[in-house]
Amino acid sequence: MSWIRDLKNELVKLVELIEDSQLKKIVLDVLEKPELTYSNTSPVINLEESPAAPRKHHFFTGGLLLHTTSVVKIAIALSEIIGEVYGIRINRDLVIASALLHDIYKYYQYTRDDVYGGYKMREDWYLAHHYALVGELVMRKAPEKLIRVVSEIHGDTPFTTIEGLIVHLADSLDAKLGEILQNIVFNKIKDFESTCRLYKVVDKLITEKNPREIFLLLFEKPDEFREIVNKACSSISAETT
16 A cells, blocks of 8 residues: 555655644644544554545545545645635645644544445544544644634634635535545446445555546546456455355
8 A cells, every 4th residue: 555655755745844843843743643642542543544534535545644635735725826816814834734634533433344345433432533633732732823723624613714714625625526536436336336345345446556546547447447346346255255
């Protein structure tokens, strides 16, 4: 899964875009040591393998890192557009920092789904990921301006910062994009394969290759896409018999 390692390295490079040394240190510390310091409950999967949202968007292995990378880049682009068009002064460092961290503790919420494939919610975890993030940032003595922005991203509190709104919009856009692309993949597979569990086969394909290659084959080389799906389904069937 070299593409997942590449994504993790890309996220670290995005941290380097943060000029505020305090923000940069906090974000890097969380990425390098993402374990919650105030809970005795341990995650059952690691950050690198985590999906973004099982059964919703980026449900596959590595989906959380892929979604996060996209959200950061969309948020940076939105910041530039909003600043240019509307003349609003935006703290770019806060946008990047909060986008990098906005979903990081989702991996505490999930476990593998051995029946249907992919992942599912844990039954023994008790804290919504964005609440976990706010608590962890407080424990790590993060600046209040960062805590304020990340608390607004998921829409649970009124928007009082333009940075929180920007990352919220970027998050929503990429989540919707991921959901639509997944549905296209599912529908295409259903055209010629009815025996495979969809979540299992797509997770297997993306884990063994990478999302870019899967979408390239889907849209530009449909015969090759059909071939790798059939092979993956045969492999999964052999594993379960």
